[in-house]
Amino acid sequence: MRVSNVKKVRADAHQPTYSFVDIFAGCGGLSLGLMQAGWKGLFAVEHDANAFQTLHDNLIAPEARFQFAWPDWLSKTANDVAELLKSQRQRLAAYAGKVDMLVGGPPCQGFSSAGKRNPNDPRNRLVEQYLEFVHLLEPRVVLIENVRGITTDFDDSSSDGGKLNYAQWIIKALGRNYDVSTKMLDTSSFGVPQKRHRFFIVGFRKGSGIEPLQLFNAVERDRQTFLRHKNISSVPVSSKAAISDLEVSRNGKIPSRDSPGFQDIAYQGPLTAYQTLMNDGWVGIPPDTRLARHRPEIAARFGKIIDLCHADGRLNVSLSSEIKASFGLKKSAIRVLDPNLPSPTVTSMPDDLIHYSEPRALCVRENARLQSFPDWFAFKGKYTTGGERRKTEVPRFTQVANAVPPLVAEAIGLTIAKLLREGGKPAYLTMEKPHRVSPEIQEAQP
Structure with missing residues (x-):
């Protein structure tokens, strides 16, 4: 509210x-x-x-x-x-x-x-x-x-x-x-x-x-x-300083407020000065905290990738060829956030960035935090789209990235x-x- x-x-x-x-x-x-x-x-x-x-x-x-x-x-x-x-x-x-x-x-x-x-x-x-x-x-x-x-x-x-x-x-x-x-x-x-x-x-x-x-x-x-x-x-403000108050492990989940069958991140309030600045007087759960529905095997893969990237020091950069080969991945843009540094450039693809500690992609609100949008600024339309529609539709993730x-x-x-x-x-x-x-x-x- x-x-x-x-x-x-x-x-x-x-x-x-x-x-x-x-x-x-x-x-x-x-x-x-x-x-x-x-x-x-x-x-x-x-x-x-x-x-x-x-x-x-x-x-x-x-x-x-x-x-x-x-x-x-x-x-x-x-x-x-x-x-x-x-x-x-x-x-x-x-x-x-x-x-x-x-x-x-x-x-x-x-x-x-x-x-x-x-x-x-x-x-x-x-x-x-x-x-x-x-x-x-x-x-x-x-x-x-x-x-x-x-x-x-x-x-x-x-x-x-x-x-x-x-x-x-x-x-x-x-x-x-x-x-x-x-x-x-x-x-x-x-x-x-x-x-x-x-x-x-x-x-x-x-x-x-x-x-x-x-x-x-x-x-x-x-x-x-x-x-x-x-x-x-x-400066710089780190990714963790920007989005740690939105960690699921801290807040838990609630049924999505605008997408039946999905879940939103619940919210207990800001932890850092930057988060307080972005919260900007908002009371309750900010908009756009809907979580992606990762299949269990995808979440497990993300968890292993997070651990490997932390161990190898490959945070904020594309996965190594060895890690991609071990998981049979072809996409090269996937990166695990470094919690102690600013994020790489936010893109319109929601699975380009993996959370620094939780096995999931970021939600729209987390991307918006990385772009310095206040929590009261709510995004409208589809969350994402694919294929040829990317040329004609600008869903929420793309709006934030652009x-x-x-x-x-x-x-x-x-x-x-x-x-x-x-x-x-x-x-x-x-x-x-x-x-x-x-x-x-x-x-x-x-």
Whole structure:
């Protein structure tokens, strides 16, 4: 249950409230972090129904702790970015110069080194739709988050030199009207209990008075103050410090609250400072603690793998060829968590990570803890899916894996707001229109 006396969180009345729009919003990790930093969300765009339902229930619904200032003209449903650019172009153009920041993380599967990197993957073209939004909204700041793979070259026979680098293309496209800086950030340095490297591109509109490299220098300078404010005494935060209060051996089980035939982890309360931060006033059992139904032989196998990995010192890394051969395993991504270190990057596959001491995969809530989502943030839709449906459905495990960790978004949001207050020019700046993306967005070539 939610704490009955929790009030909606508002920005400090003595500080200016800055606004943002989030496209390719996913379940809302980036939006949540910005709202926690005092930013005002105007609206968000996400095409997947499951992910949007999560975003809606946590950040749009009347009872939500944080709320977007949603416009009447935009339906509170899943929307496709390309379709919105066509059907609501005039409405979007009306925001020109009135939005402080446009944020987004275009889906990264086509860039990820974990999959087949394909320059022709249509998901790569979604960055062009982001730039089309930049053209229409003319925000003071643009912020893009993506995987490390966006910074490396694709083999592409249609490009000069036979190579295509999407990060460099984005930077060049923004550079006409924005001072752009980039940084690869390790999320564990912000208190996220996960060794996750993500690439950030930030542009401040020319004439803002903010130097290109100023942001990330300021983010690093403000980081220790941010951690102290969050009562995170040291980084990195370990996996055990993040999820030990959810161990079944401590809490026991109850019948699942939303999946008949399954069991949920019961809950007795936080044990560490990080767990208290994530618990964030929640009373009772957090959502999304449903356990996987492992067959007895699978649980026994997990138990042996855990013991072998602890004995061999192979925690947080893929199983050795000897261990895989001994169990007849072909999958190489299975890793046992190291309780004393941050987790590896959380993925959309629920059996990629095995608990450090219990013979099971992690539940959605444990993955959410590793991503720094508070316990009141409930995920919606299917828990997982498989096969070809992975290309079209975004279930709960995938929503968590695809999200920007809210702690990182909050830290960056606080620093950007500070820079805007100290060095930005609040008045609308006349500027040359950015380079326009072809109207045929899906077919446009960088």
